[in-house]
Amino acid sequence: EVQLVESGGGLVQPGGSLRLSCAASGFAVSNNYMNWVRQAPGKGLEWVSVIYSGETTYYADSVKGRFTISRDNSKNTVYLQMNSLKTGDTALYYCARGWGSEWGQGTLVTVSS
């Protein structure tokens, strides 16, 4: 059974950093596109970043230069390093496999002073 479990969210001050993790089971992250998608409270879905099965990565303009997606194939885990956080980054962050075939339950990031 495919499962995605996010962790690492929490409360952080503006300008701070967090690293989110997405632990996968039932498939190999090395062979799949892996995405991060976020949802601000009461708002719609916003795509954040993707890492391809090679090392190619892409980012939304809103996070480019501040967020970095990576993966550790030995741990079957995908990460999102978030630096220079802004209040507008407050959201529930989901990881998703491929073109959204499976999703985790999300981890909440709150950026506030």
Next chain:
Amino acid sequence: DIQMTQSPSSLSASVGDRVTITCRASQGIKNDLGWFQQKPGEAPKRLIYAASSLQSGVPSRFSGSGSGTEFTLTISSLQPEDFATYYCLQYSTYIPWTFGQGTKVEIK
């Protein structure tokens, strides 16, 4: 960036109604489109991929159509468990991938 214009933003319907939701892309994306259902407090769930392919386990009352710039999600006979918010997502070669604004389907 490709803009996805989803309509309507909300609708009220009764059990048994036929419901249609539309997404228009600002430029052609072939059939690189998916439809997702999200219920309150839950993660999104994919219903349709490649514009018209039904995700395994999804009831056949859901169907998708379209290619290029115009896409449709149809629920042939609305069921009580279908009241939710629906999103389209374009995942073409044009980065960034973009979601529609969402359609909230409410009980009439």
